[in-house]
Amino acid sequence: MSLTLADARIVTPDAVHEGWLTIEDGRITHVGHGSAPRPGHSLGGRHVVPGFVDMHNHGGAGGSFPTGEQDKARDAVALHARHGTTTTVASLVTDTPERLAAAAASLAELCDEGLLAGIHFEGPYIARARCGAHDPELLREPSPAEFAALVKAGRGHVRMLTIAAELPGALDTIRMAVAEGVVAALGHSAADYERTLAGIEAGATVATHLYNAMPQLGHRDPGPIAALLQDERVTVELINDGVHVHPAMLRLACAVAGADRVAMITDSISATGLSDGEYLLGPMRVRVVDGVARLTEGGSIAGSTLTMDTAFRRAVRELGLSLPEVSRMTALTPARVLGLSGRTGSIAVGKDADLVVLGDDLEVAGVMKRGAWIAEP
Template sequence: MVTPSGVVDGYVEVTGQTIVTVGTGTPATGSWVVPGFVDIHTHGGGGHTFTTGDAAAAREAAAFHLRHGTTTLLASLVSAPPELMRQATAAFAPLVAEGVLAGIHYEGPYLSQARCGAQNPQYLRDPSLAELEALVELGGGAVRMVTIAPERPGALEAIKLLVSRGVVAAIGHTDATYDQTLAGVAAGATVGTHVFNGMRPVHHREPGPILALLGAESVVCELVPDGIHLHDGTLAFAAKVAGPDRTALITDAMAAAGMPDGEYELGGQAVVVADRAARLARDGAIAGSTLTMDVGLRRAVDVGMSMEDAVRMLTTTPARAIGMAGEVGALAPGLRADLVVLDEALRVERVMRAGSWL
């Protein structure tokens, strides 16, 4: 078992939906037991998307990732017109209340035109405090995180507003300088959205957002461990610099996760998936991933991370990043009984969520 105190042979006792005991001393069985994965950045999976605001599709996407061990996930939207953001928020709020989703993540539309990546450039705009207030109010607690480029006019005020309303502010899709990024951190941003991707690259005379985020002790840095978003050497280096308590491994998955190669859609744009890689048809920009968290765990271990550190980056750290450390993310008494049983090859054998086996 991978517990907060390390890797041990032992057992988990569950009553109802809650872990009541984590004991040690049981002989090893050849299996691993880890906490349910916590994915704080997902656009869909299993042929279903979060980005259209369809509640039925969202339920199916969450079920797909649950089968791969993700027991807690945010539904990530992409840059969209105001009416679609309102529609999606209203549609997903009941799923958050039900526990199907842990919350809503707006990845945009307050992002950099120069670093928009697969975000639809026609929907990008400066932050609006009135719009954010209305969306947070409409969500009734469902809005959990918002990604913002800190250099846009009004961005620092928007970050402060989000933090005051209990919403996590993230920095991403940004052309900010090093100092502009740190200003966003000082305003209250605590997450770096898929660090390296959709960001001004590092330069030794203008380090930009990447080094600012990796060096900021208050920031959890998202990394996508699919071998496409990041070279394995970059993944290993960044995770070592930030450490397991400041690294959250995410999927950034889109509807094509778990599906065959072919043509898909993201934010109203055509996406072509070939050999696991999802790219915009118009310019080849990376358009999310086809990753699942169990595959991400295996890759993290393959590039040299310890099992203990890799699991922490997939569970405990992302749970803390979105304010759920007291509910999920660890094998510990009092937390929700979310467990994944893995075989010796780290492939999913069984999944328990809230005390019930799938």
């Protein structure tokens, strides 16, 4: 089946142009300028951006990926899809090796279906002093052998590991993860500048939610933030919800790293899309008040209730970034990190027709995944 989308403002990685595109068998086959050569589905001059790629997401709509419950995971994916996310990585949190393996094995089946794009282990190899909303009693020292067993449980679908570079065994575990095709991310860490650089040299290429759960940037003790921002091998995750990071610090990261090294993420939890109340994030109890999630004990921020379309709008309105820049940060850059940029992340011939139609207010008006409408404009 062939479909032409006409009268669109198409956002590519470098520009915005008025034009049209054709989709056949779920793939983009033509991208043109001006008027479409034949009648098609008119988008009335609305913007079309690539479907969002969320590489750090714990759930939504009452579903929490760390439980491994497949029906609940489907609910979470559907919620985020309505907000424009066409590629979702399921992030787990610190738990016992047995429960982590069981959750990974269950979610791997959804990866086989193509519902999920992979699995992210955020813990248990993180620093007690910077564990945030992770259970400190379940933290463990990094073990290449133990992580190899988790990778095996995920049956080829483990995409990323967050690890603190300063822990005993961390550098060997990073090397092992990279050798297995898993992206190593540094985060939830108390590492200094030098130890963070050692983690990068060992193969780490991502900063898990930069600024959060790590020492602050200092002019005499630069810490991990400076190391992660300055190294061109590293992509930095940013949570752009108005809670986790001040807009000035978001602008700083975007100015230093640029759109090709910034990946907007949600870090969303099961409460996303629901009302305030009490929820679980792995084994930890969370209370959501005015949309802000914090641990019921201690008050640490516990993920977010953010969706990618809100992050997109905030990046344009609050940070002053261009549509092509933001589309790279919300789609192409995370797709590249995950090894998926050959199929998704930008509007280009040969790629999957993963698209979001945005109105003048940048609200989601339509969502398409692999050529099928999730929400038709």
